[in-house]
Amino acid sequence: MTGSKESFISNFQAPSNSHELRSQGHQYMADLPVPTRKSERWKYSPISKLVNSSLMTCSGEGVVWPEEILPNPIPFLDSYRIVFRNGSYVASLSDLPIDDDVVCAPLGDVEARFENEYHKSEWIGAINASYHQNGLFLKVGKNKALDRPIVVHHLTDGENIASFPRHFIKLEEGAKAEVVVWSSATDKSSGMCNGILEAHIAPNAYLVIDKVCNEGGEIFKFSYEHICQERDSKMKINTFTVKGHWVRNELEIVAQGPGTDSVFNGTYMPSGKEHVDNHTTMDHAYPNGTSSELYRGIMYDNSTGVFNGKVFVRKDSQQTNAFQQNSNIVASKGATINAKPELEIYADDVKCSHGCTVGQFDTEALFYLKSRGIGIDEAKALLVQAYVGDVIAAVDREEVKNEVMRLYSERHRWA
């Protein structure tokens, strides 16, 4: 495996900015092992097939946007837009906010100070640190509420492409912003999309992220979100995996002050041989924090899935209220889900509840629907819609909610 480690990165090229992070990345990339099944964090999401492939980064110059993908993936949403193709910024399709209290630009144009240390622990993170390309830089000033959501759209288009988006969001005290992080890929595409998003939410600020993966082709998609929440801040992130060959969503939320509120939900419905992995970590280190996590999945055909939800409630975080629920329906004999909640609670005056279920369709409910003349396929579709619809209903923006439901229904042929 170590032999292919060097050859895997041999065709990657990095932009010339951000020397310090890149040189750190190179150092850790050399030192850290390629994850294998031996590592608990990657046990059910092996990447050897990826590492044995030969990929290239793209310069992004002189490219034509493919007709089959809308630059604005949510047509009815009145939003700003920042668009990337194979890691490179596409200025002609972007529409950035212009406001004295807001800095919104491609990451390559500004200096961002990242604090997450993902590259120090994960080889995948180290590659991103070394070769990261462009991304969103967003800074919203004190008490400013951004008037429209920002859609960050990344497209992978082409065979054997490696792309490395990297995004940075900072909300000053009392600020508010909504960001939709959308990824798509054309059907002929293959390779890897390895992205990192870091967000800092200052006291009393509120950040909403809706993350949607709707990728054709055969992409290994890694995304890592690192979210730091200061005192009394709020955040909500929805992670919807609509379509994707191999998807790993890694989310880490760190409370850095008391009274934080974190809501994070997700849905996944892989079919065929798709693979979806959701790793989440909620770190309560201060008192009076609340967190609520709800992930629901349905596994079809020969798909495989992973849910791993860590919740830390550290010694001084009294009065924490943490809720976690992960439910899975295994709809086919060939499908697999590996679900693992991990709660570590070191404070004594806290309220933590969690539940994790893996089951089949509710046969009583199915029979009830059938007994009224509803066919088995439609009966299942009604139950599925209700099951994931419950999670999707928590999305604030109607347009986003409707589009996610529409895409799922198109894929799974709901009426």
Add this chain to the structure above:
Amino acid sequence: MLKIKNLHAQVGDTKILNGLDLEVGPGEVHAIMGPNGSGKSTLASVLSGREDYEVTDGSVDFDGVDLLDMDASDRAREGLFLAFQYPVEIPGVSNMNFMKAAINGKRAHAGLDPIKGNDFLQKVKECASLVELDGRLRDRSVNEGFSGGEKKRNEIFQMAMLEPKLAVLDETDSGLDIDALRVVSQGVNAMRNSDRSFMVITHYQRLLDHIVPDFVHVLSEGKIVKSGGKELALELEEKGYDWI
């Protein structure tokens, strides 16, 4: 309407129906009574197509079609309705979407286009008033958080919406207070006509004060052991099942 001949059925290795014969004509109301464990609910389950039950012998002719040859959806589309003893809660599926899917399933089976929005709403309004089901209950998820009485009213509402040829009411009176019993019975009585048949499964005579049957049958050990008119129910009430 319904001709059951020599019906044998079992769950796993337990034989429950042991050669049951019954004929129900159009427009007739048949009460099926019997002690606990006599096979009353099994009969309802077998007729409606519950998969846990295995039919080992016998036949069921439903208005000219072989009922046992169809799955539960098609039985319903052919005009069979089962009012559940324990209606199922289905969170997230609205009562209205549920009924629309059911009606359109039946219509598609009959080669008809989906029901028009206005016609559907009109029908909902009429049927809901029949069992005093208010708008709040109509718009909620199927049976979710409904009281026992509300669930049973919802069953009769669904029956009215689907206009079955034959309705099987499985212990519809269980868990009902006297007011709910009256409302549910009124709903059923309003649905009675010369074409539509009912099979009313009950342990107690009191439901039959409200839904007056044409025939009463007593089921014991998976067979009908006695049949008679409505007065048989009164006799049973007085003397108990041991008398049979």
